[in-house]
Amino acid sequence: xxxxxxxxxxxxxxxxxxxxxxxxxxxxxxxxxxxxxxxxxxxxxxxxxxxxxxxxxxxxxxxxxxxxxxxxxxxxxxxxxxxxxxxxxxxxxxxxxxxxxxxxxxxxxxxxxxxxxxxxxxxxxxxxxxxxxxxxxxxxxxxxxxxxxxxxxxxxxxxxxxxxxxxxxxxxxxxxxxxxxxxxxxxxxxxxxxxxxxxxxxxxxxxxxxxxxxxxxxxxxxxxxxxxxxxxxxxxxxxxxxxxxxxxxxxxxxxxxxxxxxxxxxxxxxxxxxxxxxxxxxxxxxxxxxxxxxxxxxxxxxxxxxxxxxxxxxxxxxxxxxxxxxxxxxxxxxxxxxxxxxxxxxxxxxxxxxxxxxxxxxxxxxxxxxxxxxxxxxxxxxxxxxxxxxxxxxxxxxxxxxxxxxxxxxxxxxxxxxxxxxxxxxxxxxxxxxxxxxxxxxxxxxxxxxxxxxxxxxxxxxxxxxxxxxxxxxxxxxxxxxxxxxxxxxxxxxxxxxxxxxxxxxxxxxxxxxxxxxxxxxxxxxxxxxxxxxxxxxxxxxxxxxxxxxxxxxxxxxxxxxxxxxxxxxxxxxxxxxxxxxxxxxxxxxxxxxxx
Amino acid sequence: xxxxxxxxxxxxxxxxxxxxxxxxxxxxxxxxxxxxxxxxxxxxxxxxxxxxxxxxxxxxxxxxxxxxxxxxxxxxxxxxxxxxxxxxxxxxxxxxxxxxxxxxxxxxxxxxxxxxxxxxxxxxxxxxxxxxxxxxxxxxxxxxxxxxxxxxxxxxxxxxxxxxxxxxxxxxxxxxxxxxxxxxxxxxxxxxxxxxxxxxxxxxxxxxxxxxxxxxxxxxxxxxxxxxxxxxxxxxxxxxxxxxxxxxxxxxxxxxxxxxxxxxxxxxxxxxxxxxxxxxxxxxxxxxxxxxxxxxxxxxxxxxxxxxxxxxxxxxxxxxxxxxxxxxxxxxxxxxxxxxxxxxxxxxxxxxxxxxxxxxxxxxxxxxxxxx
Numbered sequence: 012x013x014x015x016x017x018x019x020x021x022x023x024x025x026x027x028x029x030x031x032x033x034x035x036x037x038x039x040x041x042x043x044x045x046x047x048x049x050x051x052x053x054x055x056x057x058x059x060x061x062x063x064x065x066x067x068x069x070x071x072x073x074x075x076x077x078x079x080x081x082x083x084x085x086x087x088x089x090x091x092x093x094x095x096x097x098x099x100x101x102x103x104x105x106x107x108x109x110x111x112x113x114x115x116x117x118x119x120x121x122x123x124x125x126x127x128x129x130x131x132x133x134x135x136x137x138x139x140x141x142x143x144x145x146x147x148x149x150x151x152x153x154x155x156x157x158x159x160x161x162x163x164x165x166x167x168x169x170x171x172x173x174x175x176x177x178x179x180x181x182x183x184x185x186x187x188x189x190x191x192x193x194x195x196x197x198x199x200x201x202x203x204x205x206x207x208x209x210x211x212x213x214x215x216x217x218x219x220x221x222x223x224x225x226x227x228x229x230x231x232x233x234x235x236x237x238x239x240x241x242x243x244x245x246x247x248x249x250x251x252x253x254x255x256x257x258x259x260x261x262x263x264x265x266x267x268x269x270x271x272x273x274x275x276x277x278x279x280x281x282x283x284x285x286x287x288x289x290x291x292x293x294x295x296x297x298x299x300x301x302x303x304x305x306x307x308x309x310x311x312x313x314x315x316x317x318x319x320x321x322x323x324x325x326x327x328x329x330x331x332x333x334x335x336x337x338x339x340x341x342x343x344x345x346x347x348x349x350x351x352x353x354x355x356x357x358x359x360x361x362x363x364x365x366x367x368x369x370x371x372x373x374x375x376x377x378x379x380x381x382x383x384x385x386x387x388x389x390x391x392x393x394x395x396x397x398x399x400x401x402x403x404x405x406x407x408x409x410x411x412x413x414x415x416x417x418x419x420x421x422x423x424x425x426x427x428x429x430x431x432x433x434x435x436x437x438x439x440x441x442x443x444x445x446x447x448x449x450x451x452x453x454x455x456x457x458x459x460x461x462x463x464x465x466x467x468x469x470x471x472x473x474x475x476x477x478x479x480x481x482x483x484x485x486x487x488x489x490x491x492x493x494x495x496x497x498x499x500x501x502x503x504x505x506x507x508x509x510x511x512x513x514x515x516x517x518x519x520x521x522x523x524x525x526x527x528x529x530x531x532x533x534x535x536x537x538x539x540x541x542x543x544x545x546x547x548x549x550x551x552x553x554x555x556x557x558x559x560x561x562x563x564x565x566x567x568x569x570x571x572x573x574x575x576x577x578x579x580x581x582x583x584x585x586x587x588x589x590x591x592x593x594x595x596x597x598x599x600x601x602x603x604x605x606x607x
Numbered sequence: 608x609x610x611x612x613x614x615x616x617x618x619x620x621x622x623x624x625x626x627x628x629x630x631x632x633x634x635x636x637x638x639x640x641x642x643x644x645x646x647x648x649x650x651x652x653x654x655x656x657x658x659x660x661x662x663x664x665x666x667x668x669x670x671x672x673x674x675x676x677x678x679x680x681x682x683x684x685x686x687x688x689x690x691x692x693x694x695x696x697x698x699x700x701x702x703x704x705x706x707x708x709x710x711x712x713x714x715x716x717x718x719x720x721x722x723x724x725x726x727x728x729x730x731x732x733x734x735x736x737x738x739x740x741x742x743x744x745x746x747x748x749x750x751x752x753x754x755x756x757x758x759x760x761x762x763x764x765x766x767x768x769x770x771x772x773x774x775x776x777x778x779x780x781x782x783x784x785x786x787x788x789x790x791x792x793x794x795x796x797x798x799x800x801x802x803x804x805x806x807x808x809x810x811x812x813x814x815x816x817x818x819x820x821x822x823x824x825x826x827x828x829x830x831x832x833x834x835x836x837x838x839x840x841x842x843x844x845x846x847x848x849x850x851x852x853x854x855x856x857x858x859x860x861x862x863x864x865x866x867x868x869x870x871x872x873x874x875x876x877x878x879x880x881x882x883x884x885x886x887x888x889x890x891x892x893x894x895x896x897x898x899x900x901x902x903x904x905x906x907x908x909x910x911x912x913x914x915x916x917x918x919x920x921x922x923x924x925x926x927x928x929x930x931x932x933x934x935x936x937x938x939x940x941x942x943x944x945x946x947x948x949x950x951x952x953x954x955x956x957x958x959x960x961x962x963x964x965x966x967x968x969x970x971x972x973x974x975x976x977x978x979x
Binding site: 356502 | 755759760838842846868869872873874877878901902903905906907931932934935964966967968969970
């Protein structure tokens with residue numbers, strides 16, 4: 012933090028002799044205290060930010076040391092947002108402390124992300140401590156703090172803000188650090204981890220880029236969804252990564268977290284880039300050239316080059332940035348003939364639309380020995396209404412057709428937080444729950460469905476229903492096709508954050524390799540929920556042992572791509588027998604000849 | 608569909624039992640040759656004075672060890688089927704002990720659960736031989752209304768299995784949502800009866816009735832369905848109307864759009880014929896409901912904003928408070944693209960932008976700033 016600021020100040024000083032400007036990115040605070048770094052919405056609001064996720068108890072102060080180029084009077088702005096504007100006090104209020112002085116202005120009150128003027132203060136020493144003081148424990152958020160000797164508010168619009176930030180940081184276009192690999196895997200969910208392991212076991216030098224400190228994505232102990240599905244050909248690899256079948260949201264996920272992290276780290280030829288979030292990728296002539304990623308805390312950037320890339324970001328970001336064809340929403344029932352008369356429109360609509368399965372935010376509470384107070388949450392009640400609950404399972408899910416699961420993910424997460432806090436507050440009114448305390452609420456959105464990249468084959472409901480055994484079947488599944496809808500569609504009195512699942516029992520079915528690489532970006536694989544499928548097709552294989560199978564399958568395909576210097580499609584057209592043999596052979600670790 | 612469940616629970620909780628007969632006594636005798644009053648537990652509307660006569664069909668339900676049980680139709684004076692019914696006697700076994708369960712079930716003409724009547728002197732019983740109380744019957748009714756119940760995909764032995772112990776201390780010993788959902792949905796102490804009843808009601812008979820109806824459906828029945836308050840009937844009818852019939856029945860369709868469930872609204876708005884969008888009058892009925900319908904339906908309406916009349920663009924400027932953030936963006940973009948920004952629309956936008964109580968007023972302020 013210190014060195015970044017000194018560099019920043021010197022740079023600015025050289026371009027302006029009239030003012031001193033210092034931008035502090037909150038996520039790079041020396042000590043975040045009880046605040047958490049939230050990098051989920053960078054593409055929408057511009058940056059990772061610090062959030063006071065105290066579940067009703069004010070988070071411990073976040074602190075950092077700031078080096079000012081000179082002492083004097085500074086104006087201060089904070090980039091923040093009131094996440095539930097309305098006829099109540101903003102839920103996420105906080106204050107700023109500079110040196111020994113707490114500045115009176117209460118922050119976190121404006122609608123939409125933007126700058127709030129904090130006030131002016133006299134900086135008497137060139138090195139000062141800056142603190143964020145949480146007042147509520149309910150998800151106050153701070154993206155950045157800007158000190159300036161001039162009374163000129165920084166820009167709010169996203170485009171101008173990006174330019175302003177770049178200018179201020181004097182960042183060159185390209186990251187200065189570059190690293191070259193055989194395979195770059197973006198996204199460290201179960202699919203990405205499996206891809207990295209499978210490729211590494213075949214001798215490839217692999218980069219695994221993941222925007223969290225913990226691996227596993229939806230299966231991580233930060234989100235806590237258990238893994239479902241079968242192992243297919245990849246039991247040995249997937250057992251290194253999967254979870255027990257505990258209730259979703261269970262603290263037991265921590266045991267599997269340790270197992271998973273250690274297993275991935277045990278591969279010397281996997282370079283693990285934790286807390287790096289990809290922010291750009293570029294293709295030339297339909298070939299991905301590189302992926303750029305930024306550290307979610309320090310802001311350090313790296314460029315990753317390789318002949319092959321795996322998009323296991325879930326949201327299909329690499330494909331999106333490089334121009335890969337993708338789909339979003341529900342196809343019309345006739346597009347692929349995915350009718351199920353029993354459920355009609357709930358299953359597959361006559362006319363296509365942008366509805367998708369929703370995102371979950373899991374949570375839980377526990378009984379303690381003492382009485383526990385939970386604050387009033389009037390801002391949560393318009394969502395929770397009279398619903399009461401003390402923990403959340405998979406049915407806690409939200410989607411709405413005016414909200415995009417990528418572009419509006421922050422609003423979706425915030426809607427779920429209101430549902431959780433409000434429902435818990437209702438439950439707390441019962442004397443039985445006097446001693447009950449919120450134990451854990453995820454702040455990460457557990458997504459089910461968003462962009463689906465298009466491959467040479469689009470996997471559909473009919474592939475599952477008929478058990479079509481493709482010549483290039485590499486993923487096997489027996490799990491029912493299970494598609495969710497919001498129960499509010501059937502009755503407006505239902506809470507809008509609870510879903511219902513429709514299950515279609517299938518025979519064993521298969522996903523072909525052709526659904527695991529992009530149709531039009533020649534060196535791009537995909538694994539995970541952003542593989543090539545229809546909305547209904549995704550209903551079965553979106554669970555994480557299945558997506559893990561996809562990952563392992565593309566990791567092995569990448570090794571053959573390297574061996575023959577060919578693109579993913581050519582594995583299907585020219586090397587399929589060898590590919591299927593490699594899949595078969597990796598099932599068990601080979602016993603050396605000397606010991607046979 | 609479970610649309611009526613919460614309403615029903617609320618209704619009973621607030622109104623008591625008067626509408627459903629005596630809570631603990633024996634029900635009236637189910638009618639042997641027809642029906643002149645609504646079944647005791649029933650989901651459809653029942654017009655006073657309705658008389659349904661029983662008609663034999665070739666439909667049957669196979670019950671364990673007791674063979675086929677007949678399913679009859681109940682028809683109105685015009686001979687159109689209104690309901691299907693069957694008097695069921697079936698063994699219910701728990702822990703090796705079996706008893707007969709007697710009950711009369713009703714299905715809609717689409718094969719969905721419509722209700723049941725209990726038999727006098729033959730009450731349903733629980734595992735411990737206690738008789739069902741009134742609230743138990745009501746809970747059974749709720750369970751049977753749920754065509755996607757958790758009982759659907761589970762085998763009986765799975766439902767009585769004990770959960771695994773957790774590995775970590777402090778973790779609740781529950782097998783996830785499943786056990787909780789089962790407990791909440793079945794009558795306490797009567798899992799076997801509930802399971803048996805659900806699987807009879809939602810068994811293959813559903814599809815057989817639907818096929819029978821589909822094979823003999825005529826325009827009168829479709830029209831009756833359109834005029835029903837039952838959402839499944841409405842959807843079934845809407846799917847079978849051609850463009851001309853849409854136009855002929857526009858008033859009823861607009862009424863369903865306003866008062867129906869969101870799923871039906873969604874279907875209507877996505878499938879309105881072009882002739883509606885070309886007519887200021889016809890589309891007006893739907894836009895008039897804008898502030899009264901659910902958010903999803905509003906979004907679908909707004910998808911058609913560029914086919915809306917200038918009057919609609921004007922009217923919506925007074926309904927900005929009903930829009931979500933993204934809906935408001937769509938409307939503002941429409942104003943920009945269509946060049947329909949009249950002085951009165953602008954005045955309404957300004958009023959909204961200046962309102963201190965509107966949380967997304969800033970979007971309109973920004974828009975007006977750029978627009979100028």
